[in-house]
Amino acid sequence: MFTGLIEGQGCISRLQRQGRDARLAIDTRGLGYDDVAEGDSIAINGVCLTAIRPEPAGFEADVSAETLSLTTLGDLGQGDAVNLERSLTPSTRMGGHFVTGHVDGMARCVERRRDGGSWRFAFELPEGLSRYVARKGSIAIDGISLTVNAVSGPRFEVNIIPHTLERTNLDRCQVGSRVNIEIDLVARYLERLMGLDMRGPDGGLRMDLLAGNGKDSKG
Template sequence: MFTGIIQSVGRIRSLERRGGDVRLSIDTADLDLSDVKLGDSIAVSGCCLTAVAIDAQGFAADVSNETLSLTSLGGLASGDAVNLEKALRLSDRLGGHLVSGHVDGLGKVVSISADARSQRWTFQVPDELARYIAHKGSICIDGTSLTVNEVEGSRFGVNLIPHTVAHTTFADRRPGDAVNLEVDVVARYIERLLGAGAAPKLDEAFLKSHGFA
């Protein structure tokens, strides 16, 4: 599990094709890996990857076909920037929201506009994910925990403060770029419960307050 609070921006060192899969080698910049061991999880632009090799400059991870098909990782090239976060410890502050690192699909940057010192961003999402996104709910974009400002159909907007832009890969993003999306896990479980006929056990006021009823 992760929090969606980016700890460092790293760079892709190499992508090595291995029998259809890809081994990513990542320069982790100033991210401290002294407490990371082989087999630990690190979120790379929102994708939970397992460290299979660690050195003084960074780590390597194998990326499966499933992950390549659902995320932007397959389109990365040497030198590209990626958001990095080490796995959550039980003693850590939960500054964002609970993030699994399991990307649900790809979205697209529609527009970026200035709003005082902040920026307003609009994203397009696949129709099958739009129902999980609620006004003032949480969304994880390229591993970054953000609050949804507004929702209209399959589009939603967020506000990015200067700190977020400066310390993530949002500084490099432009309209038309693809982004990794992970919807709030609470929405997924509520849908599952409703589909299983458990709706009478859920409090109606709770559902309405979270935008699901």
């Protein structure tokens, strides 16, 4: 489990294809990752992977063929920057939101523009995911915990402050770039548990239905 608060950017020092799978070597020098142990869970661009062969300069991680096909890890190459976050511990401050590191799909950047001192990004989701995204709800983009500012059909927007742009690889995201998406953990289970169609006319969550069922559950 993660928070979506990125600890720093690592660098792909090696990507070795092994049949349909791959092994990544991540350079983490200067990030304070010297205590990474064999078997630790680390989110790489929002994808939970297991660290192997840790050393002061970094660690390696195996990536299955399925993960390569469902995430942007298959697009990476030597020298690419990746967002890193180690898994939660009992003493971790809980900022952001609960992120599992299990990517639901990929979205494509369709707009990037200045918005005051920040940047406004718009992404288009694949069919089936937009129903779980709500305005002012949470979403993880390449492992970054963000607040959704607007939703319209398969498209949603987020506002990126300068601090986030500087500390993550979103500064390299341009129109046409693909990113990993993990929807809010709560939204993922609500529809399943309630057995209801939660979609509104704009494709987002029906907040009225959520509120109504919340009242009913109180008796």
